[in-house]
Each structure stands twice: as C-alpha cells, then as structure tokens.
Amino acid sequence: MRNARQPHRTQTYNATVIVTIDGVAASGKSSVASGVARALHVPYVSSGLLYRAAARAALNAGLPLTDEAALTAHLRAHPLRLDARADGNRAYQGDTDLTPHLHTDEVDDAVSAVAALPGVRAWIDDHLRSLPAPFVAEGRDMGTNVFPHATAKFYLTASPRVRAQRRVNERDADIDAIETALRERDRRDARQSQPAPDAHLIDTGPLTLQGVIDLILQRVQAAHA
Ligand SMILES: Nc1ncnc2c1ncn2[C@@H]1O[C@H](COP(=O)(O)OP(=O)(O)O)[C@@H](O)[C@H]1O
Numbered sequence: 001m002r003n004a005r006q007p008h009r010t011q012t013y014n015a016t017v018i019v020t021i022d023g024v025a026a027s028g029k030s031s032v033a034s035g036v037a038r039a040l041h042v043p044y045v046s047s048g049l050l051y052r053a054a055a056r057a058a059l060n061a062g063l064p065l066t067d068e069a070a071l072t073a074h075l076r077a078h079p080l081r082l083d084a085r086a087d088g089n090r091a092y093q094g095d096t097d098l099t100p101h102l103h104t105d106e107v108d109d110a111v112s113a114v115a116a117l118p119g120v121r122a123w124i125d126d127h128l129r130s131l132p133a134p135f136v137a138e139g140r141d142m143g144t145n146v147f148p149h150a151t152a153k154f155y156l157t158a159s160p161r162v163r164a165q166r167r168v169n170e171r172d173a174d175i176d177a178i179e180t181a182l183r184e185r186d187r188r189d190a191r192q193s194q195p196a197p198d199a200h201l202i203d204t205g206p207l208t209l210q211g212v213i214d215l216i217l218q219r220v221q222a223a224h225a
C-alpha cells in the first residue's frame, strides 16, 4: 500500500489551488493547516491571526471594541499585514510585529466582538483575497465566504473537553476555565463559523494531529486528481 503522503512529493500544485480548513476554536486548524501546507510545499494563511491583530490594535489604541467606524478608520490609517510564513504566520501593524501579543486571554476575550463588525470583516477579507495562491487558508469562513471557489474544503470539530485539554497543554490555566471560555467564544463566533455545504467534516477528537493531516492530504489528492 502507498504511504498516504507519498503522492504529494511529486505533485505540482498550480496557482489556482486553495485548500480551506475551518473549524471551532482550538480544533487544530493552525497546526493542521501548517502540516498540510508543508506537505504540499505551499504557504498557509491564518485568518484568525489577522482578527487577533485587529483586536490587539483596537486595545492598543484604546478604541471601544464595538465602534465600527473608529476601528475601520484606524485600520485604513494603520493597516495590518499578514506575513504567511510557512514556519508560522506573523501579523504586523506598520513595522510593529504584533504576533507575540496575540495569543493572550485579553485578546481571546476581545476578538469575537471585533470580528462581529462587518467593516472589519470586509477589510480582512480584502486583505486575504489579495494574497497570491496557491495556499492553505484556515479560520472560520474561509470555505464559505472568503474562498467559496476553493479546491478542497475541510471543517474541524472536537468536543469542548478535548479542545480544552489541548489548550491546557499550551497555556498555564485551569481546564474548566478554558472549556468555559472556548464554549463562550464558539457561541459568539457561531454566525461566521458554519461549515460550507461542500466541506469535509472531520472530528479530530479520536485522531492524532498527523492522522488529521494525512486524511486531508488524501482528500486534496483526490480532489486534484
Ligand atoms: N488530533 C489533533 N488534531 C489537531 N490538533 C491536535 C490534535 N491533537 C492535538 N492537537 C493539538 O491541539 C492544539 C490546538 O491546535 P491549534 O492548531 O492551535 O488549533 P486552532 O488553530 O484551531 O486554535 C495544538 O497544540 C495541536 O498540536
């Protein structure tokens, strides 16, 4: 039997190929997207990092998180930029690298409010669509709204407990508090977090990280055959 990853070594992905990986909070999107992108030799694009950067920018500027006019004006005057590096995306505002300040409890709490503003979403959508394909894009609405024409679409889930357990391993916090915060963010993000009708749904709970990556690579290969 052929190794699941073998075909990708020789395959060339053309400039139209976009793979989307959406899902709920802490379902494994960035780790999986990074692994799939590495196997395909293309960059991955973390849309969530841009939303986190928008929230961080609002907090830094002291803007109310629900003031759409002020926030969109701020983004126009001080644009964000995503550097879709294969070894980990980075988000900048001007020359300032915001990346080290984006995975904090403060940003976790603020980001859904900022992401609910249509003006902010439009600004980020435009930025994402300006990035040159091929790439793997991960977030909430990559397969539904931003790249509806994607080559292959995936939607990751896992139970809140499993996701909280994974976050415990990354952040020094109580598992119950993490699970409560994840459930709350899922609730606030529900509007833009629906799976595309043509997305493959994957429950990552019973799978290893590499198992999820391999499953996606097999399906991308099939979609591209
Ligand atoms: N089967 C799995 N699928 C995806 N991620 C997993 C799996 N098992 C463990 N993880 C871990 O879960 C954590 C959360 O993944 P992450 O990529 O940050 O999720 P997201 O981008 O959805 O927030 C990471 O530390 C990742 O390595």
Ligand SMILES: Nc1ccn([C@@H]2O[C@H](COP(=O)(O)OP(=O)(O)O)[C@@H](O)[C@H]2O)c(=O)n1
Pocket (backbone or CB within 6 Å): 024, 025, 026, 027, 029, 047, 048, 049, 051, 052, 111, 112, 113, 115, 138, 139, 140, 141, 142, 185, 189, 192
């Ligand atoms: N395409 C996207 C990606 C993220 N987001 C928002 O950005 C936040 C952070 O996204 P993320 O992907 O970094 O979050 P995690 O799932 O990694 O915790 C989410 O909670 C959403 O509010 C969004 O609205 N649309």
